[in-house]
Amino acid sequence: MAWSIQAIRRGGQALSRSNTTLAGTVSYRCSYQDGGATALVCAREKVKWSYHELWNQIDSVAGGLAQAGYGQGQVLASDVAATSASNVVLQLASAHLGVKFMAVESAEQFEKLRGNVHVTGAVMSSGNSFLAKSDLPVKSVMSEIKGKGNAGVTDRSLDFAYYGTDEVTNNRYVYLAGIGSAGLLETGPNDIVCIASSTNHLFGMGGVISSFNRGAAAYLPDMANLDLQQSTLVFTDSKAIDKVRGAAKKGSKLRGGVVMAEDFGNAIPLVLNETEDVEGTPVRILVVDAPEEKVMRELFDACKDTYYSFK
Secondary structure (H helix, E strand, O other), rough: OOHHHHHHHHHHHOOOOOOOOOOOOHHHHHOOOOOOOOOEEEOOOEEEEEHHHHHHHHHHHHHHHHHOOOOOOOOOOOOOOOHHHHHHHHHHHHHHHEEEEEEOOOOOHHHHHHHOOOOOEHHHHHHOOOHHHHHOOOEEHHHOOOOOOOOOOOOOEEEEEEOOOOOOOHHHHHHHHHHHHHHHHHHOOOOOEEOOOOEEEEHHHHHHHHHHHOOEEEEOOOOOHHOHHHHHOEEOOOOOOOHHHHHHHOOOOOOOEEOOOOOOOOOOOOEEEEEEEOOOOOEEEOOOOHHHHHHHHHHHHHHOOOHHHHO
């Protein structure tokens, strides 16, 4: 039986905190933990930001979006590259405003999705983006979006992202995937979490949030030339698992991770006991099909003690 959104929603109530969106996972670290610790590293953009620096980026982009006219409930389409610092900042800045993020990869996909979703504007990777030719009234280049920050929204139940489909994922689903995987992997502040999977997906973005939940560093590698660097944990998928194995052969510090076994859309994954071997390191396999009574059970068990005691 495939998971239902209703089952996920029922499970999500027990672990949710309704006082902040996904952006709050970063500001929380700045206010109550080590804001000077490394939060985000991106090989593609040569970025290495502390939690304070990352929050300043999120706050500035959120301010720029607000100045452009975006507000709670509106939708922005974007082709900003997945698994990049810019992509993560844009998603979290959107969450901070209560704006919904729509990931698109082509003009054809954009036109198909906007047939079912009212899109307010676009945040483009560059002036040459296919989105520049659209008739949207608001269009901005990501590198130019800056502004004065604001208080933002504080409701985690708000809708968050359209990841290549017209079915929306909310802040809570991504947050729950994050805390569940962080508890499962026993992620700590000294870990470096390699996101070797697309952040335009619940799984990849959940991996980013899992690292932020524990004050760890999220590392966004160049997937064309994968280097694990000093990563201790990895989030990957079946398409990239061989690349991860190849990178691990060169010597790595991996102690664990998770691999998405199949594309499960917007469902939060169930963690089973099966593992994939990555050069002697077992990584847990995530699958979608499971009896409904087991939905979220492994994630609940993994995080119910370690997550809340950590907080």
